Amino acid sequence: MTLARRNQNWLPSLFNDFFDNDWMERTSATAPAINVKESKDEYLIEVAAPGMTKDDFNVHIEGDDELVICMEKKNENKEEKKDTRFLRREFSYSQFQQTMVLPEDVNKEKIEAKMENGVLHINLPKLSVEQQQKAKRVISIN
Numbered sequence: 001m002t003l004a005r006r007n008q009n010w011l012p013s014l015f016n017d018f019f020d021n022d023w024m025e026r027t028s029a030t031a032p033a034i035n036v037k038e039s040k041d042e043y044l045i046e047v048a049a050p051g052m053t054k055d056d057f058n059v060h061i062e063g064d065d066e067l068v069i070c071m072e073k074k075n076e077n078k079e080e081k082k083d084t085r086f087l088r089r090e091f092s093y094s095q096f097q098q099t100m101v102l103p104e105d106v107n108k109e110k111i112e113a114k115m116e117n118g119v120l121h122i123n124l125p126k127l128s129v130e131q132q133q134k135a136k137r138v139i140s141i142n
């Protein structure tokens with residue numbers, strides 16, 4: 001009878017194998033890094049976007065509570081060498097979209113966005129307690 005040795009570390013290996021396979025798409029390779037911060041007065045979303053300009057972004061609200069951040073960057077470089085009559089084109093295309101559900105205490109009318117040093121900053125100011133109370137509507141029962 002031969003004794004078989006059991007591997008007691010099978011669980012970490014199982015997770016490493018599952019999350020590290022080449023067949024699994026790596027979303028971090030194409031999606032920019034996003035930070036979300038909260039202070040007492042606002043939420044701040046930061047999107048890492050080196051090489052992008054404000055014209056590459058579209059930020060809007062869908063429905064009542066979804067903040068949609070879209071980025072699209074197209075580059076076309078055309079270089080013509082006249083002495084060899086060689087035409088070369090290089091295309092580059094990047095696209096990203098992130099949808100976030102807004103918290104109920106966000107003042108949707110005062111959301112602002114700006115590009116600064118390769119980072120898109122989106123400020124989501126919070127409603128005051130009084131504004132939140134006014135936003136609630138009591139329905140009377142007849």
